[in-house]
Amino acid sequence: MSAGVTTQLELRGVTKRFGGVAAVDGVTFEVGKGEIVGIIGPNGAGKTTLLNCISGLHRLDGGDIRWQGASIAGMAPHRIAKLGIGRTFQIVRPFGSMTVRENAAVGALFGSAAGRRGPKEAFEMADQVLDLVGLKAKAGHPVSALTIPDRKRLEVARAVATRPHLLLLDEVMAGLNNVEIDEALEMVRAVHATGVTVLLIEHVMRVIIGVCRRAVVLDFGQVLAQGEPEVVLRDERVIQAYLGERYAKRLKS
Amino acid sequence: MFLILGAILAAYALLAPLTSLDAAQSANVPLLADRLWFRIATIIAMFIVMATAWNIIGGITGYAAFGNVAFFGIGAYTTGMLIAKAKWPFLVALPFAPLVSAGFAALVGLPLLRLRGHYFAVASLGVGVAVGELVQNIDYGGQPLFGGASGLFLPIYAIDNRGLFFFYLMVAAATIAIAVTWWVLRSRFGYGLIAIRENEEAAAVLGVNTTVYKVAAFALSAALTGLAGGIFSQWNVFINQDNTFPIDYNVQMILMALLGGTGTVFGPAVGAVLLQLLIQFLGGSLPISFDIPFVSADARPILAQVILGVLLVGVVIFVPRGVIDFFGGRSRLSLSYLRRSLRETSL
Numbered sequence: 070m071s072a073g074v075t076t077q078l079e080l081r082g083v084t085k086r087f088g089g090v091a092a093v094d095g096v097t098f099e100v101g102k103g104e105i106v107g108i109i110g111p112n113g114a115g116k117t118t119l120l121n122c123i124s125g126l127h128r129l130d131g132g133d134i135r136w137q138g139a140s141i142a143g144m145a146p147h148r149i150a151k152l153g154i155g156r157t158f159q160i161v162r163p164f165g166s167m168t169v170r171e172n173a174a175v176g177a178l179f180g181s182a183a184g185r186r187g188p189k190e191a192f193e194m195a196d197q198v199l200d201l202v203g204l205k206a207k208a209g210h211p212v213s214a215l216t217i218p219d220r221k222r223l224e225v226a227r228a229v230a231t232r233p234h235l236l237l238l239d240e241v242m243a244g245l246n247n248v249e250i251d252e253a254l255e256m257v258r259a260v261h262a263t264g265v266t267v268l269l270i271e272h273v274m275r276v277i278i279g280v281c282r283r284a285v286v287l288d289f290g291q292v293l294a295q296g297e298p299e300v301v302l303r304d305e306r307v308i309q310a311y312l313g314e315r316y317a318k319r320l321k322s
Numbered sequence: 323m324f325l326i327l328g329a330i331l332a333a334y335a336l337l338a339p340l341t342s343l344d345a346a347q348s349a350n351v352p353l354l355a356d357r358l359w360f361r362i363a364t365i366i367a368m369f370i371v372m373a374t375a376w377n378i379i380g381g382i383t384g385y386a387a388f389g390n391v392a393f394f395g396i397g398a399y400t401t402g403m404l405i406a407k408a409k410w411p412f413l414v415a416l417p418f419a420p421l422v423s424a425g426f427a428a429l430v431g432l433p434l435l436r437l438r439g440h441y442f443a444v445a446s447l448g449v450g451v452a453v454g455e456l457v458q459n460i461d462y463g464g465q466p467l468f469g470g471a472s473g474l475f476l477p478i479y480a481i482d483n484r485g486l487f488f489f490y491l492m493v494a495a496a497t498i499a500i501a502v503t504w505w506v507l508r509s510r511f512g513y514g515l516i517a518i519r520e521n522e523e524a525a526a527v528l529g530v531n532t533t534v535y536k537v538a539a540f541a542l543s544a545a546l547t548g549l550a551g552g553i554f555s556q557w558n559v560f561i562n563q564d565n566t567f568p569i570d571y572n573v574q575m576i577l578m579a580l581l582g583g584t585g586t587v588f589g590p591a592v593g594a595v596l597l598q599l600l601i602q603f604l605g606g607s608l609p610i611s612f613d614i615p616f617v618s619a620d621a622r623p624i625l626a627q628v629i630l631g632v633l634l635v636g637v638v639i640f641v642p643r644g645v646i647d648f649f650g651g652r653s654r655l656s657l658s659y660l661r662r663s664l665r666e667t668s669l
Contacts, residue, residue: 124527150529164520166585175517178510179529188510231528 074101077137077266078123078154078235084131085115085122092118094290095132100235105257105267107277107298110287111311116270117159119287120237123268124156125149136235153181155233157224159240159270163212170195170208172223173230180231198230201263202256218249222256229260236260238269242276254279274302286310360485364557366598367492368550372571373578373590374499375546378506380576381584383539384519385435386443388572389450393423393544395566397551399457402474402561412479412556416549423548424541426453431540435533438522447572454567473562476555488557495553496591499546504587506542515539516585574601577630580637583644592646597633601626 078100085093093115100106108116121127123134125146134142141149155176164172173195178186186194199205202222207215215223221241228236238257242250250273257280261267271277277284278298286293286301288310294301301307372394379387397419404415434445460467468474481487506512514535517525526532555561574597575590582593604626617625641648 126523126527145531145533146523146526147529147531150527156527158524162521162524164517164524166516166520171513175513175525175530176528178513179517179525181529186510188508188513191510227524227528 074103076100077102078268079135080119080123080132081135082132083119083122083129083134085118085127086130091130091290093122096287096290096292097132098285098292098295100266100268102234103264103266104283105261105269105281107281107284108268108270108287109272109274109277109284109301110293114287114310115290116287117239118290120156120239120268120270123149123237124154147179150179150231150233151181153232153234154237155180155228155231155235156237157221157228157239157241159243161217161220161224163215163220163223163227165212167212168208169204169210169212169215169223169226170199172212173198173226176227176230177232181233195226195230198226201229201259202226203252218245218253221245221253225256225260229265233265235266235268238267238271240270240272242271242273250276274298278302357485360489362598362602364485364489364492365602366595367489367496368554369575369578369594369598370496370591371492371499371550372547372575373582373594374496374503375543375550376575377503377579377584377586377590378515378546379540379543381579381586381590382503382506382512382519383515383536385536385540386439386446386576387540387543388443388447388576389453390446390543390547390575391567391569391571392450392453393427393547394551394554394571395454395457395563396423396426396544397548398555398561398566399468399474399551400548401552402476402555403468405556406469406474406476416552416556419552419555420545420549423551424545427541427544428537431537432533435536435540450567450572451569454563457567458563469562471562473560474555476559476561478559479556488553491553492550492557495546495549498549500587500591502542502546507587511535511538519585573630573634577634577637579644580642581633581645583646586644586646589644589646593644596645597630600629600633604629 076099080096080098083093083096084091096115096119108119110116118127122129125141125144125148129142132142133140136149136152136154141152141154144152164175167175170192174188174191177191177194177198178188196205196208199208202225204219204222204226207219212220212223225236225238225241228238241257242253245253254276257267257269261280267280269276269281281298283296284298284301285295286304286307293310294304294307372390375393376387376390379385379390400422401412401415401419404410404418405412408415430449434442434449437445457468458466458471461470466472478484479487506515514525514530517528517530518532518535522532551566554566558565575594578593578597579590580593581597582591583589605623614622614625637644
């Protein structure tokens with residue numbers, strides 16, 4: 070992290086076990102205010118589990134997570150959301166019986182800045198957020214009428230409507246084509262420009278290099294490397310983790 | 323708001339002729355003058371309360387409660403005990419029915435609502451059965467505490483036109499239940515409940531306190547159901563396990579909500595009217611009745627059960643969003659509607 074940036078999120082030896090398997094094993098890193106940090110790693114490296122730990126869906130088996138200096142380990146998900154940590158799900162989870170607008174309004178009604186906000190103000194805010202992610206024209210549509218890329222946008226809209234200080238994005242670009250990825254990148258930049266810190270999981274390297282100043286590589290639940298994306302991606306251990314030992318040797322020779 | 327006012331006005335216009343038995347008799351309207359009619363109309367209103375109340379936890383929040391009859395019984399016994407044993411006046415004892423039912427729901431809801439899907443349904447059914455058994459079998463100092471197997475007799479409430487009074491009281495309870503649902507569906511609370519129904523984890527990470535919301539919905543549902551039970555106890559004068567904890571009611575209130583349309587304001591009420599009329603007709607207790615070929619009078623209640631079962635299956639498969647949606651403007655009576663419904667409900 071560059072100097073002069075205040076630490077917002079601090080992970081200290083975060084550990085989560087399922088039975089005997091440590092899905093996340095002593096992960097330590099920090100996220101500074103206003104950063105965009107990428108989490109990469111092969112399938113099963115523990116990326117989503119780590120996000121679940123931060124958003125309170127999983128209880129930690131070890132370590133601590135601190136938000137603006139105070140521990141949030143063991144807090145219920147809704148309390149963490151109210152502190153200003155929003156998230157999306159890799160497999161989209163829209164509220165199917167609601168319209169696009171109502172989905173976003175739920176975020177506005179219950180999020181960090183909820184206070185005593187009523188449905189009317191929440192719907193106004195939902196409209197602003199839908200404009201930001203490019204779903205304004207489809208605000209009145211039922212969710213079932215949305216394409217996959219639009220459903221991913223809705224995931225982001227709902228999370229942004231909670232007015233988060235930190236946004237956790239779980240593979241919002243997976244399954245999108247190149248044009249759609251460019252549009253989604255624009256969306257992430259637009260959200261970041263409103264002053265939101267972003268921590269994103271991504272498999273598409275173009276995204277990591279395109280928006281992240283810093284990347285954290287996970288493998289078997291542990292931090293393998295972290296730093297500037299270009300540097301990290303040239304790291305031999307990272308190539309090995311992704312492509313296997315033999316391919317890494319061939320690259321070297 | 324206009325919707326509620328309209329509904330109240332419409333109800334009044336319909337019910338105004340009922341306000342005087344003499345008027346009805348002199349106008350020679352046999353149905354309205356019949357005391358049996360009041361009884362049936364009161365029962366229908368009672369089921370409107372129960373189906374509408376079930377809709378709050380089962381339809382809006384998506385937790386299939388199979389034991390809501392426990393709250394009806396608890397409400398009935400709360401009011402019944404306060405009147406029969408503590409000698410309280412009825413209208414003072416009545417508010418305690420929803421309070422005690424809601425309190426009990428909050429207590430059992432905390433552990434129960436951690437279960438999902440089938441597990442919650444089965445566990446709530448267990449509570450429904452267990453409470454009825456407890457009420458009948460708890461002894462204190464060698465005496466059955468709540469009247470035991472012989473039930474509980476209440477003094478008759480002294481008021482002119484008793485049938486009419488309890489009919490109005492039950493209609494008032496039904497109006498309250500519908501108004502509460504109307505409010506819930508427009509409030510922050512309601513959006514939270516629907517979010518829980520659609521995806522509980524997604525609701526939680528958006529900031530919905532799922533535990534508190536689920537328990538509140540359960541308690542609200544119980545309070546309304548308990549209110550109906552409280553009115554029932556004084557109206558019926560005699561309560562026991564059979565008439566305040568009938569397992570049938572569990573199925574009926576769910577079927578009514580499904581038939582009319584779960585998650586809607588008026589759906590459960592519409593379902594309650596349709597289904598209760600059918601039950602009364604099949605049971606042979608409607609003033610208008612005719613012979614059903616091949617079915618003897620004794621077998622009619624059994625036939626009613628069979629038809630209810632067939633109806634339940636049919637509704638779930640073909641009109642999962644209820645008759646309001648089916649006959650409403652958004653859909654047409656067509657094969658494609660049924661096909662779409664089948665697609666939505668099948669795996």
